[in-house]
Amino acid sequence: MPCRVIVARDFDHMSEIAAGILVEAAREALAHKARCALGLATGNSPTGLYAKFAATANKGALDTSRIRSFNLDEYVGLPGENAQQRALHPESYSFFMTANLFGKLDRTFAETSVPWGTLVDVDRLDAELKAHPGDWIAIRANAASAYLRWIREAILDAYERKIEAAGGVDLQVLGSGEKGHVGFHEAGIPFEDSRMLLVRLDENTIENAVKDGHFASRAQSPTYAVSMGAELIYRARTVLLLANGGRKTDVIAKSLLEEPDCSVPLSYGQIYVQRGGNLICVVDRVAATGLISAAGELARRGVELDNRS
Template sequence: MKIIVVEDYREMSKKAADIVASQVILKNDSVLGLATGSTPEGMYSRLVEMHREGTLDFSSIQSFNLDEYLGLDPEHSQSYHHYMHHHLFNHINTDPNNVHIPWGQASDMAAYCRNYDQQIAAAGGIDLQVLGIGGNGHIGFNEPDEFLSAGTHVVDLTEETVEANSRFFASRDEVPKKAVTMGMGSIMKAKKILLLASGKGKAQAIKDTVSGNVSTRVPASFLQLHGDVTLILDEEAAALLP
């Protein structure tokens, strides 16, 4: 596990964008695993800039997003479909057929989740998976629990996660209580993993991820078992590391 500590969010975003850009340049048909939330917004903004500068060509890139709220209309301003198009896909030359975001309105979610994992496998697996981390150590929407699911699945969101996400909605009552997410097995199959964390609210989760025991109570701790993980942290997120 490689840990890179930078001064602030801006530097974290730039460094992350450089790593993703390198993947795209070195393998122009890469399969990217993408995350949402406030943490990667700066990274996406920089990738858009690089594309506009003529540095990056996304035309042959495939992408698979980590998660989506269950039951939320894709056109809703807080859906992850909307987020990804607003922050990235509307501004680059990606092929819409190569964009995969979990569909939270499938009539048979169990079958849909199996098919999502099959699509990833058919694409050759994820070359680079981008992750954020929740304050409770969740990645994707794999919440702390007694057990963790390996494949893509539907999950009940914890009160902590609902509360954290309520800032994006008009009221807490509007926050979906369920989501569809890649499982830990799906994430761990990625060839390379890049985790981003910014702010003092992530410091304990990062400490538990890096130096704690591997536990389902800290899903991100499973990254200790992966052979190629890079963490990019700002100074606040890294504050509790030795």
């Protein structure tokens, strides 16, 4: 299937277009099976999409009680004495999803899943990683650390199995970091063996979390996360990428105009399309600046550019 880029006027227009695509994909999936599975992302880019999706669903456009969802990632190391307190922290992605989507629906999803990063004790994790550096970063199946083996088996592998048991993801909502990270598959992490990851966050990711007001300082920001990796993210039948603003201009262009490379994880989308995946990018005209100016090269690469701005 080709890659399609839709250029929107602004954030609201981007959200409107993306919500329409998401609603239609869910309706189409539910026409052929009892339940559909949506992959969900956090961050600013999908907030408008979620609000419009909920408003449309609440008008009866689709039965959200037949939808299950799987989020991309969750922080490890949020404040809290136990997993429940950490999951309820206002910067947890469980909290984000409740505030921006789940709590807005009149009919709740059949099931919602967020990677179980809040189960990890970050102090013990730090100690185990220092004691067993060879087990890091992709946790080995035969890791010397029993705690790291537990993280792999009970948190990483178990989440992947849960997605597989649901029949895979029908449509994955995706945003992008400034350096092209997808979920918390950070720049430089190899594509191979990247289905589920325990990640030490990139300095740029932490800096942006502070800059965007999520945490008061670097010291208060988590430095680890549990995340789907590119290999698992791009197993979805359709991937819907959203990007807006000048911070994303360069990386969006690189992801589609340069050869795929793990230095820009978002570029895995090209591999996904080559393997038959359906990639739809909805970007505002600021984020699309580099794509619009390279329309000829996009066409040569088989990318359809639909400028609605």
